Amino acid sequence: MAAAALPALDLPPRRRPVVLVGNPNVGKSALFGALTGAYATVSNYPGTTVELTEGSAAVGGARVTVIDTPGAASLLPSSEDERVTRDVLLREPVTAVVVADAKNLERGLALTLEVGELGVPLVLCLNMMDEAEERGLGVRAEVLSVQLGVPVVPTVAIQRRGVGRLRAALAEARVPARAVSYAPDVERAAAAVAGLFPPDQDGARALALAVVCGDETLTPWLRARLAPGRLEAMEQVRQDLWARAGRPAYAVARARQREAARLAAQARAEAAGPGARRRFARRLEAATTHRFWGWPILAVALYATYMFVGVLGADVLVGFLEDTVFGTWVNPAAVRAAAALPWAWLRDLLVGPYGVVTMALTYALALILPIVGTFFVAFGALEDSGYLPRLAVMVNRGFRRIGLSGKAVLPMVLGLGCDTMATLTTRILETPKERLMVILLLALGVPCSAQLAVVLGLLSPLPFAALLIWAAVVLGTIVVVGRLASRLLPGRGGDFVLELPPLRLPRPGNVAVKTLARVEWYLKEAVPLFVLGTLLLFGADAVGLLALARAAGEPVVAGLLGLPAEAAEAFIVGFLRRDFGAAGLYKLSAEGRLDPVQTLVSVVVITLFMPCVANFLMIVKERGWRTALAVAGFIVPLAVAVGALLHQVLRLAPGVLR
DSSP, X not given: OOGGGOOOOOOOGGGSOEEEEESTTSSHHHHHHHHHOOOOOOOSSTTOOOSOEEEEEEETTEEEEEEEOOOOSOSSOSSHHHHHHHHHHHXXXXXXXXXXXXXXXXXXXXXXXXXXXXXXXXXXXXXXXXXXXXXTOEEOHHHHHHHHTSOEEEOBGGGTBTHHHHHXXXXXXXXXXXXXXXXXXXXXXXXXXXXXXXXXXXXXXXXXXXXXXXXXGGHHHHHTTSOHHHHHHHHHHHHHHHHHHOOOHHHHHHXXXXXXXXXXXXXXXXXXXXXXXXXXXXXXXXXXXXXXXXXXXXXXXXXXXXXXXXIIIIIIIXXXXXXXXXXXXXXXXXXXXXXXXXXXXXXXXXXXXTOIIIIIIXXXXXXXXXXXXXXXXXXXXHHHHTOHHHHHHHTXXXXXXXXXXXXXXXXXXHTTTOHHHHHHGGGGSSSHHHHHHHHHHHHHHOOOHHHHHHHHHHXXXXXXXXXXXXXXXXXXXXXXXXXXXXXXXXXXXXXXXXXXXXXXXOOHHHHHHHHHHHHHHIIIIIHHHHXXXXXXXXXXXHTTHHHXXXXXXXXXXXIISOOOTTHHHHHHHHTTOHHHHHHHHHHHHHTTOSOXXXXXXXXXXXXXXXXXXXXXXXXXXXXXXHHHHHHHHHHHHHHHHHHHHHHHHHHHOGGGGO
16 A cells, blocks of 8 residues: 555554554564564565555554555655655654664664654564574663663564564553754754744654755655745755755764664673574675675576476476376366367367366466466575575676666566566666666566466476576576666666675475465466466457467568467467466477477567566556557567577577587
8 A cells, every 4th residue: 555545543642553664674574464464575685565565453452553664774765665654654643663673773773763753652673683693693672772762672573572572562652762963053954944843743853854954755745734935944944054064964864873873882782602503604695695606606596496496396296287187187077077068169168279177277277386386485485595685786796787776686586576566666776767777677588487487397398508598598688678778768877785684594484475375366366367368369269360360470470480370379368478378388399399499489589578467557557658568569579589580590500409
C-alpha cells in the first residue's frame, strides 16, 4: 500500500498504528512477520520492501495496525523509498519501532535520533543480536534505554526471540529525551523556521532542519499546511544560512553520527570474542568479494544452481512427472473420460493438441513446476545465505562500464525472481536515468525465475558450451544496449552504497516459507495464464488465425532464425508469458524437432524477447504507455536480429555444440 493511501487517524497512543522503521537489511520484514503472522518477503539483502506492507498484531489486549516501511538510511530523503518512510511518519499519529542491526549500532542510533526529532514515540529494537554476539559485539540495552529515555529491546526476529518483550514495550513507547546539538548557525536557522509552524506542530524542529537542509521532497507537505507568506519566510531563512555556511546537510548528518557514536560507545559491552567458526566465516566473507577468489566462488555457486535446477529439476523430476504421472496416468485417463463427450470441439478443448489438460496443465505442472520449484529453492537459499549482495559487489565494476551504479545490480538480481517486482524496486535507485535504464535491461535480458528455469531445462541436454554461449550472448547484448542507453539518455548516474550482511548457512525454515509462497504465487498467477494461453491457441487454431500467424512468422522464424515453423507458436504465446513460450520450445526440443543449434538460437531469442504482460503493465505504471511501447518496440526486433546473427555464426561453426 502506498503511503499516500494511508488515512489520517486520531487514536490514543496505545491504539496508534505501529510503523517499523530501519536501515536496509536490518530484518524489518522478518520482524513484521513475527509480529503479525503475515508473510512478507524475508530476504538477506537490502531493497526487498519497496512499497508498504500492512498487517495487524495484538498489543496490550487490542489489535493494532502494523506497517512495514522501506529501508531508509535517513529521513532526509535521497530516494523514493526514503521519502515514503518519512511521509508515513508525518501523515498520522503513530508509534515507531526503530529496528537497528545490533552489529552496526551507530547507523541505527542515528536514525533513531532522527525519528525522535519528529516527535514520534518509539521503541528501539536491537535486532540480529545472535549475529552481533557471534562477532563478539555486546550491547547493554539497559544503558541505551536510560540514555535515550525509550524502551530498548534486543531481538532475533527470524527466531522470534524477544518479540513478546517488544509487544509489551510498545505500551511504553516514548519520544527520545536525547537531542542532537548542531552548529550555532544551523540551530538559529532551525529555530527561526520552527517558529513559523503552528504551535501544536509535532516535530517542528526536525521539519525545520529538513527545510534549512534544502529537502525539496517536503515542499508539497508544507504547501498543504502553511500560508504562502510563511513559506517565503522559510525560504529566506534557508537562503541566508546557505549564503553564510554553505549547504548544511552534511554538517547535520555528521552531528547525528557523532551523537550516535557516543551513544554506541556507552552501550557497547565486552563479549566473548568470535569463535573459530565465526573466524572462518569472516575469511569466507572476505573471499566472496575478493578480486581473484570471488570469481571461482561465484562459478561454484552458479554451477551448483545449474546442477540442482538443470539436472534434478529439468531431468529427474520433469521426466517422472511428464512420462509417468501425466504420460501414463493423467492424460490417458483424461482422454478416456473425454471420449464419452458428444461434442468433438469439447473433446479437443480438453485433450486435443491445444487441450487444457494435455497442453496447459501438462506444461504448467509437469514441465514448468518441477523446474520452477527447484529454482525457487536454490534462489531462496542464495537469498538467505547473504550471498546475493556479494554478487552485486563482484559485478559492480562491470555495471559501471555501462553507466549504472552498483546499486542497480540489486533490481537486476531480483529480476531473476520476478521481472515485474524487480521493475517496481527500481524506485530504490536515485536518478530517473538509472531507473529507466534498469527497466529497459530487465525487460530485455533478465529472465524471471519461471523462464530461467525452463531455459536451464532446455540447455541441460546440450554441452556445457551451450550454456556459456547463451550467457555470453545475453550479457553481451545487455552490455551493448546499456552502454548505448547511458550515452543517449539524458541525466546522471548514482552512487553505490550497499551494506553486506554476514554470510550464514541458509535456514531451512526461511527457505521453505519463501519457496512455498512463490510456488503459491506460481499456481495462482501463472497456471491460469497457461490455461488462458492454451484457450487462445485453441481459438486461434479453430478460426485459422494460428495458420495465418505461422505463415506470417515463417519468413522470420524459419528464414532468419532457422527454426521450425511450429516455433512461431511459442513466440506468439511468449507475448502472454515468456515462460509459456519457453515451455513450447521445451516441448519441441523434447520431441526431437530442434537440433542443438536451433535449441540455442531459440533460447537466446525467447530470453531477449518482449516482456510478459505483467511486466509490460508494470512499466506502464512506472513510466507510462509511451515508454512501455517504446521498450517493447525496441526489444522485439533486437531479439530477432541477435538470434539471426547467432544462427549464422553457429551454422558456420557447428562443432562448437558437439
